[in-house]
Amino acid sequence: MSPVLDISQNHFSLFALPIQFAVDQQALSQRYRELQKEIHPDRFAGKGEREQRLAAQFAAYVNEAYQGLKSPLTRAEYLLKLADVPVDPQNETTNDVEFLMEQMELREALASLRAHSNPEPELDAMSQQVEQTLQVLLDKFEHKYTAKDFEGCKTCLSKLHFVSKLRHEIEQLEAQLFDD
Amino acid sequence: MALLQISEPGLSPAPHQRKRAVGIDLGTTNSLVATVRSGDALTLSDIDGLAMLPSAVRYQRDQSPVVGLAAKQMAVKDPLNTLLSVKRFMGRGLQDVKTLGSQLPYKFNTENGGMPFIETVAGMKSPVEVSAEILKTLAQRGRDSLGGELDGAVITVPAYFDDAQRQATKDAARIANINVLRLLNEPTAAAVAYGLDEAEEGVIAIYDLGGGTFDISILRLSRGVFEVMATGGNSALGGDDIDHVIAEWIMATAELGDNLEPSAQRELLNLACQTKETLSAHESAELIYGDWQGELSREKFNELVDPLIAQTIRACKRTLRDAGVSSNDIKNVVLVGGSTRSLRVREQVTAYFGREPLVNIDPDRVVAIGAALQADILVGNKPDSDLLLLDVIPLSLGLETMGGLVEKVIQRNTTIPVAKAQEFTTFKDGQTAMAIHVLQGERELVDDCRSLARFELRGIPPKVAGASHIRVRFQVDADGLLTVEAQEKSSGVEAGITVKPSYGLEDSTITRMLKDSYEFAKDDIESRSLREQQVEAERVIEALSSALAADGKALLSDSEFSDLQAGVSRLRECHNSGSADEILAEIERVGAQSEAFAARRMDVSIKKALAGHNLDELDQ
Numbered sequence: 001m002s003p004v005l006d007i008s009q010n011h012f013s014l015f016a017l018p019i020q021f022a023v024d025q026q027a028l029s030q031r032y033r034e035l036q037k038e039i040h041p042d043r044f045a046g047k048g049e050r051e052q053r054l055a056a057q058f059a060a061y062v063n064e065a066y067q068g069l070k071s072p073l074t075r076a077e078y079l080l081k082l083a084d085v086p087v088d089p090q091n092e093t094t095n096d097v098e099f100l101m102e103q104m105e106l107r108e109a110l111a112s113l114r115a116h117s118n119p120e121p122e123l124d125a126m127s128q129q130v131e132q133t134l135q136v137l138l139d140k141f142e143h144k145y146t147a148k149d150f151e152g153c154k155t156c157l158s159k160l161h162f163v164s165k166l167r168h169e170i171e172q173l174e175a176q177l178f179d180d
Numbered sequence: 181m182a183l184l185q186i187s188e189p190g191l192s193p194a195p196h197q198r199k200r201a202v203g204i205d206l207g208t209t210n211s212l213v214a215t216v217r218s219g220d221a222l223t224l225s226d227i228d229g230l231a232m233l234p235s236a237v238r239y240q241r242d243q244s245p246v247v248g249l250a251a252k253q254m255a256v257k258d259p260l261n262t263l264l265s266v267k268r269f270m271g272r273g274l275q276d277v278k279t280l281g282s283q284l285p286y287k288f289n290t291e292n293g294g295m296p297f298i299e300t301v302a303g304m305k306s307p308v309e310v311s312a313e314i315l316k317t318l319a320q321r322g323r324d325s326l327g328g329e330l331d332g333a334v335i336t337v338p339a340y341f342d343d344a345q346r347q348a349t350k351d352a353a354r355i356a357n358i359n360v361l362r363l364l365n366e367p368t369a370a371a372v373a374y375g376l377d378e379a380e381e382g383v384i385a386i387y388d389l390g391g392g393t394f395d396i397s398i399l400r401l402s403r404g405v406f407e408v409m410a411t412g413g414n415s416a417l418g419g420d421d422i423d424h425v426i427a428e429w430i431m432a433t434a435e436l437g438d439n440l441e442p443s444a445q446r447e448l449l450n451l452a453c454q455t456k457e458t459l460s461a462h463e464s465a466e467l468i469y470g471d472w473q474g475e476l477s478r479e480k481f482n483e484l485v486d487p488l489i490a491q492t493i494r495a496c497k498r499t500l501r502d503a504g505v506s507s508n509d510i511k512n513v514v515l516v517g518g519s520t521r522s523l524r525v526r527e528q529v530t531a532y533f534g535r536e537p538l539v540n541i542d543p544d545r546v547v548a549i550g551a552a553l554q555a556d557i558l559v560g561n562k563p564d565s566d567l568l569l570l571d572v573i574p575l576s577l578g579l580e581t582m583g584g585l586v587e588k589v590i591q592r593n594t595t596i597p598v599a600k601a602q603e604f605t606t607f608k609d610g611q612t613a614m615a616i617h618v619l620q621g622e623r624e625l626v627d628d629c630r631s632l633a634r635f636e637l638r639g640i641p642p643k644v645a646g647a648s649h650i651r652v653r654f655q656v657d658a659d660g661l662l663t664v665e666a667q668e669k670s671s672g673v674e675a676g677i678t679v680k681p682s683y684g685l686e687d688s689t690i691t692r693m694l695k696d697s698y699e700f701a702k703d704d705i706e707s708r709s710l711r712e713q714q715v716e717a718e719r720v721i722e723a724l725s726s727a728l729a730a731d732g733k734a735l736l737s738d739s740e741f742s743d744l745q746a747g748v749s750r751l752r753e754c755h756n757s758g759s760a761d762e763i764l765a766e767i768e769r770v771g772a773q774s775e776a777f778a779a780r781r782m783d784v785s786i787k788k789a790l791a792g793h794n795l796d797e798l799d800q
Contacts, residue, residue: 033405037568041597041658045361045558056657060599067595175498 001047003039003055010082011065021079021142023069032066072138073160076145080157085150087157094158103162106130110169119177123170130167137163199331201361201559202322203369203551206311206335206349208267209391211235212545213318214552215326216561221373221549224325232544233321237313238262239302247317260287261300268392269296269307270352271344308348312355319358332361334555336547339365339388339395339411340574342620343632343662350659361558363659365571367397368408369550370516372569373541375401382511383409385500387529387537389492390517392418396496398503398510404566410593411574412499417491419456419519425484426452426476434472456481460523482524489528496532502593513537518544570595573656577632580617582607582718583711584626589654592622596660601653607719609726610642614650616666625707637666639673645722713763717755720767724748724774727781735780747773 012019015031037043039062041055068074080087094100110126113119137160144152203221205212210232214223223231230249238251239261246254255262263286269277274288277296287299297304315335322330335358337349346363353360367386374380380401388395395413399406427448430436440448451469455476458465464477500507513529515537520526529537541549557565572595578588579602589602606614614637621629640648649669656662667674725748732741747770754766 029402033402033407033568036570037405037566040568040570042362042558042568046560056597056655057599059658060597060655063595063598064600171501175501 002051003044003058005035005039005058005061007058007061011069011078012082014062014065015069017069019079019082021072021076021138021145023075025070028066028069032062035062073157073164076138076141076153076157076160079145080150080153083148083150085154087154094155094162096155096159099159099162103166106166107169110166110173114173119173123174123177127167127170127174130163130170133163134160134167198561199559200322200326200328201331201552201555201561202319202326202333203364203548203553203555204315204318204333204335204358205366205369205548205551206267206314206318206337206352207235207390208265208393209235210544211314211318212548213322214545214548215322216552216556221552221556223545223548224321226321233314233317234264235267235314236262236264237266237310239300239305241301243302245302245313247313261302263298263300263305263310265392266307266310270311271342271346271348272296272307308352309355311349311352315352315356315358319356330358332359332555332559334362334364334369334551334558335360336364336366336369336551338390338393338413339367339397339408340393340413341365341660342575342630343577343660344630346660350661360659361555363661364551364554364569365395365397365408365411365660366547367395367411367516368399368406368569368571369548369554370514370541370546371397371399371401371406371550372553372567373546373550374512374514374538375406380512383503383505383509384512384514385496385510385533386514386516387492387496387520388413388516389519389525390418391420391519394418394492394495396492396499398499398505405568405570407570407595408572409505410499410503411572412495412502413574414491414495417488419517419522421488422456422485422519422522423449423452425488426455426481429476429480429484430467430469430474433474434469436469436472456522460521478523485522485524486528489525492525493528493532507533510535514546515539516543516546571658571660572596573598573660575620576622577654577656577662578619578621578629579604579652580615580619580626583715585711586619586621586624586626586629589652590656596656597658599653599655601651604650604652605646606640606643606648606650607645608722609645611645611648612640612642613638614640614666616652616664618654618662618664625711632662633664635664635666637668637673639671640668641671641673645719710760710763713760713767714755717751717763717767720770721748721752721755724770727777731781731784732777735784736777740777744770744774744777 006014010019014035015028017023017028017031036059039055039058041052041059044051044055068078077087106126106129109122113122113126116122137156141153141156141160144150144156201215202224203214205214212223212231212233214221225231226233226248233248234252236248236252236255238246238254238258240246245251251262252264255264274296277288289297289299289304297306298310319330319333322333333353335349335353337346341349349363350360367388370386370388371384374384381403383398383400386395386397386399388397393413394417395411397411398409400409401407427445430448430452431438431440448469451467455465455467459476459478459481462478464475465481467474467476496507500510510533513533513535515526515529520529520537520539520543526537526539554567554569556562557567572593573590574592576588576592577590578586581587581604587602590598590600604614615634616637617626617634618632619626619629620632623629637650640650651667651669653665653667654662655664665674724744728741728744728748732744736744751763751766751770754763758766
């Protein structure tokens with residue numbers, strides 16, 4: 001018996017989910033575990049090399065698809081890909097001056113926190129603000145996606161990239177400040 | 181129907197022909213082998229009834245080596261031929277081994293391209309061969325117990341082992357002629373031992389403090405699936421360090437001075453270790469060392485070891501964050517490793533996680549037991565089992581890019597098996613080969629990460645810079661082992677390797693690298709922007725030089741030509757010695773200077789393109 005997986009279907013159908021932005025995380029991870037139980041190489045440990053290799057490829061494919069759907073940002077990107085809307089995350093910018101100014105200020109504030117004697121409360125506050133901004137943008141994305149406003153989606157996505165990068169920097173600073 | 185069951189005597193297939201499988205915990209100081217019998221996993225003992233096999237091998241002239249306790253007992257008498265703790269050298273280079281300390285009594289041979297071979301009376305021995313001797317002894321114990329050849333084994337490795345160390349372990353198994361069903365991470369094995377026992381659901385933490393390493397893993401258990409969410413640790417921290425701080429305290433209190441003989445040092449460490457054990461049961465310990473007599477209270481002991489335990493707790497915090505959970509989400513904490521017998525360790529772990537850790541399986545045996553359970557399933561003895569382990573890679577994998585930077589291809593804590601590809605373009609006009617340098621670690625600069633392998637993709641069709649696309653594909657299998665392939669897309673030219681270095685990464689280096697990646701994040705950003713400007717400068721120099729060589733004489737006056745040439749050499753100089761800002765300024769200056777030249781080249785190429793076409797054509 002060889003491992004079998006239909007990789008021609010899109011990631012949403014692979015996980016038996018509707019093609020939409022909102023994802024039932026519990027259903028997603030449950031289906032993920034079911035899929036891995038079917039195709040993980042450990043299930044074919046006694047079989048030949050070909051079965052093993054195939055299973056490893058399928059398991060890797062399922063892992064990637066799962067991670068892609070789990071995170072809202074990659075899920076948003078994938079939805080646009082399915083809608084044939086080209087997105088180049090490397091070369092995206094936004095013309096929203098107000099948004100850019102706000103981002104710049106947050107970044108400067110973050111930089112100044114490095115030298116702060118007790119940065120924890122402000123870092124927490126900033127972290128919350130960033131989470132909120134992300135949530136607002138994700139809601140907006142969902143709204144525009146439902147309305148099939150793909151240009152609007154692209155704008156949201158590039159803003160999401162900005163903000164999630166900032167979140168990453170906050171996490172890094174937190175790690176640095178509180179680990180040692 | 182009965183007719184169908186008739187068969188020749190001796191040919192009748194047993195309905196449940198169980199296969200022979202074992203789990204092996206190949207440890208730094210002790211190793212164990214376990215198997216599943218009538219549904220229960222148990223460790224296998226030698227004829228003296230001892231389950232733990234000291235990881236010691238003594239080589240003798242013209243005789244087969246002695247493994248285990250008998251070897252360990254000869255360590256003081258025959259130190260050069262009695263090899264202990266070789267796990268620390270697995271997958272390492274000679275240079276790494278040297279930094280492990282000068283107190284190693286072995287004679288390392290330097291003539292093997294950096295591989296740390298040890299000279300013994302039986303010839304040169306690599307750590308892989310020494311480990312193979314230990315594995316052979318354990319496999320024999322398995323055969324004796326199960327009554328025949330083994331069908332396969334699961335061998336455990338620290339979660340923090342990198343690719344080189346895993347490869348070395350697998351090589352040792354091959355030398356020992358063992359069919360490896362899977363390399364399994366030690367904490368994951370411990371989770372299996374507990375999870376199957378308790379039919380757990382939810383998030384659990386495995387706190388694994390051994391003699392020389394510390395691992396922390398966070399797993400989610402759900403209907404037989406063990407999903408590792410994050411793993412972390414400090415691979416240069418263990419029970420040995422507790423002994424060392426006690427020994428130091430004795431030295432200071434007894435005013436012994438710093439220059440002890442190696443034998444006296446060993447004696448002192450033994451005393452420290454005994455004291456540690458006494459204090460887990462008593463409020464204070466009496467010490468006698470030579471003429472000196474003293475007492476160590478539990479309170480003072482706690483004060484001495486707390487900084488060490490605090491380091492493990494910090495690693496726990498970081499790993500919880502990587503897993504995206506808080507300590508409240510942890511349903512159970514499992515203790516693994518002999519050093520978790522220490523009362524203070526248990527107190528601190530209890531305090532941090534806010535719950536009593538599970539200790540109902542012997543922390544010395546729990547890893548081997550988990551490995552045996554997994555081996556039983558993988559070999560096919562339990563076809564209906566729901567058990568599935570989804571493990572992660574402990575350290576990010578990446579490639580060297582221009583300017584000595586590392587581009588991460590697979591992030592740490594990514595579930596395996598995993599396959600990812602990254603595309604790169606050629607850097608120079610006419611480039612026909614590309615060097616691929618594979619690295620492991622969290623830092624941004626090549627020099628701060630561990631080099632795993634290098635290879636070259638040759639035969640790229642020559643094109644202008646940036647026109648050829650090279651796709652580099654990383655594949656990590658379920659054992660955590662890496663394969664890398666590179667392919668040029670238009671021609672299909674291919675090159676690939678199973679990453680198989682002659683030696684790998686030192687544990688303390690991994691720890692340092694991880695720690696540094698947090699401490700030096702800022703430095704990295706600065707050096708990153710410098711490298712980026714340097715790369716940009718190189719690109720400008722390359723482009724301008726080839727343009728000058730091609731059309732410079734034709735399109736520029738003599739003075740324009742020499743001015744631009746001077747501009748290029750100024751940029752080259754600045755590239756070598758300037759800061760990021762200075763290089764950027766120089767790039768802009770040369771850019772402005774070459775504008776007219778660029779415009780004239782553009783005109784010429786447009787004229788060339790238009791030549792031979794008439795206006796009608798263009799209108800269409």
